[in-house]
Amino acid sequence: MRNALNPDELNAAIENVHRAGMPGLFAEVRDGEQVWRGAAGVADVETGRPVTADMRHRVGSVTKTFTSVAVLREVESGRIALDAPIGRYLPRLVPGARGEAITVRMLINHTSGLAEYFPYAYPSLKAYPDLANTGPQSLDDNRLTRFHPTELIAMGVAAPPAGAPGATPGLYSNTNYLLLGELLERVTGTTAERYITRNVIERAGLRDTELPTGPDIDGPHSRIYEAWFGMIDPPRDYSVFDMSWAGLAGSLISTVADLNRFYGLLLAGEIVSPSSLAQMRRTVPVVTQDGKTNDYGLGLYPMEAPGQATFWGHGGTVWGAGTLAMTRADGRRRMAVAVNLQRPNRLDSSGRPEPHAIDHALDALYRVAMYG
Structure with missing residues (x-):
C-alpha cells in the first residue's frame, strides 16, 4: 500500500535534525502530484537568517549522475562505446596497458582501479582517509586555488593502483569522473561543462542548476559550515570556494526541487533511453571513501529498507554542504534533502568518526520521506 505524504510527520522529522545540532536544512518530498517542502534552522549562524526550501546549494557527488547521463547520451549517439578502453580516447591521460584495460564503463561504476587524486591535491590531508592524522589547514589555503582537471587526473593515475581494472569490489574514486569530463570534451569538441549544461541541465528544464565557473554560489543560498571532526571549532563557513578541485565529480x-525533477525524469526514461537507464541500474560492489561496501551502478546507487520499495539516486558531500536525492524506481515518490553542516562527528581512538545525534535524526527523516 502506498503511503501518502504526511506533512506533520515530515515537519517534525526535519525539525528533529535541527534540534540534533544541524544549523539548517531544507527538503522537498513528492508523491505524484502531492508536494511537501520544508526547512528548519538558520542559513547564517551569526545573523539568524532562516533557511528556505528554495535555496541553491552545493550538491557534491550528485554531480556524478549528471556526468554519467552526459556520457550515456554520447553512447546513444555512437560517439562513445561503453565497453571501449579509455586509452582509445585519452591515450595521453591513461597511457599504455592501463589505458587498454580500463573501459569507459569501469570509470563510471568505479571499477577502474584508479586511485583517488584527492590526498595528492591537498598535501596537509595526505593521510586521507586516515582521518585521525589529517588537518583542515588545506581547506583555508586552497579556497581560491584553481586546479586543472588534467593536473588532478595525473595525480590519481600516478598514484599506486587501488585495484585491477574491472575487479570488484571497486573503489570510489573521483579520478574516474574527471576522466569522463575529459572524454566528453574529446568526443564533443566543446567543454564538458557546456555540454552537460545544454544536453542534461537544460534538457531536463532545470532552472536553478549549474556547474559554477567561480567560487561563489549565485542566488539565495545558505552559508555552509565545516567542522572537520571537531578540528574546526566553531565550524567555519566554506560557501565561497573554488570547486575546480571536484570538477565534474562534485x-x-x-536546488531540492530541481533534483527531484531531474531524478523523476531520469527514472521515467525521459533523459536517457530505457536501455541506458537499465545500464545505469546494473550495480557492482564498490568500497566508499568511508570504508563501506555499497552497490553502485552507472552514476546511480540504490537505497532500500527491508520489505520496502527500492529508491535510486545519489548523495553528495563537499566542504560544509551535504545532499541526498532519492527517487522510487517507479519515479512517483521523490526526496531531496540539503544540509549546511558537515563532519560534526568526533573521532574515536582508532580515528573513525563516532556516531552523532544528527546522523540518527537524518536517517529518521529519510525513512519518513521515502516510506512514510
Whole structure:
C-alpha cells in the first residue's frame, strides 16, 4: 500500500535534525502530484537568517549522475562505446596497458582501479582517509586555488593502483569522473561543462542548476559550515570556494526541487533511453571513501529498507554542504534533502568518526520521506 505524504510527520522529522545540532536544512518530498517542502534552522549562524526550501546549494557527488547521463547520451549517439578502453580516447591521460584495460564503463561504476587524486591535491590531508592524522589547514589555503582537471587526473593515475581494472569490489574514486569530463570534451569538441549544461541541465528544464565557473554560489543560498571532526571549532563557513578541485565529480549547484525533477525524469526514461537507464541500474560492489561496501551502478546507487520499495539516486558531500536525492524506481515518490553542516562527528581512538545525534535524526527523516 502506498503511503501518502504526511506533512506533520515530515515537519517534525526535519525539525528533529535541527534540534540534533544541524544549523539548517531544507527538503522537498513528492508523491505524484502531492508536494511537501520544508526547512528548519538558520542559513547564517551569526545573523539568524532562516533557511528556505528554495535555496541553491552545493550538491557534491550528485554531480556524478549528471556526468554519467552526459556520457550515456554520447553512447546513444555512437560517439562513445561503453565497453571501449579509455586509452582509445585519452591515450595521453591513461597511457599504455592501463589505458587498454580500463573501459569507459569501469570509470563510471568505479571499477577502474584508479586511485583517488584527492590526498595528492591537498598535501596537509595526505593521510586521507586516515582521518585521525589529517588537518583542515588545506581547506583555508586552497579556497581560491584553481586546479586543472588534467593536473588532478595525473595525480590519481600516478598514484599506486587501488585495484585491477574491472575487479570488484571497486573503489570510489573521483579520478574516474574527471576522466569522463575529459572524454566528453574529446568526443564533443566543446567543454564538458557546456555540454552537460545544454544536453542534461537544460534538457531536463532545470532552472536553478549549474556547474559554477567561480567560487561563489549565485542566488539565495545558505552559508555552509565545516567542522572537520571537531578540528574546526566553531565550524567555519566554506560557501565561497573554488570547486575546480571536484570538477565534474562534485561541483554542481542545484536546488531540492530541481533534483527531484531531474531524478523523476531520469527514472521515467525521459533523459536517457530505457536501455541506458537499465545500464545505469546494473550495480557492482564498490568500497566508499568511508570504508563501506555499497552497490553502485552507472552514476546511480540504490537505497532500500527491508520489505520496502527500492529508491535510486545519489548523495553528495563537499566542504560544509551535504545532499541526498532519492527517487522510487517507479519515479512517483521523490526526496531531496540539503544540509549546511558537515563532519560534526568526533573521532574515536582508532580515528573513525563516532556516531552523532544528527546522523540518527537524518536517517529518521529519510525513512519518513521515502516510506512514510
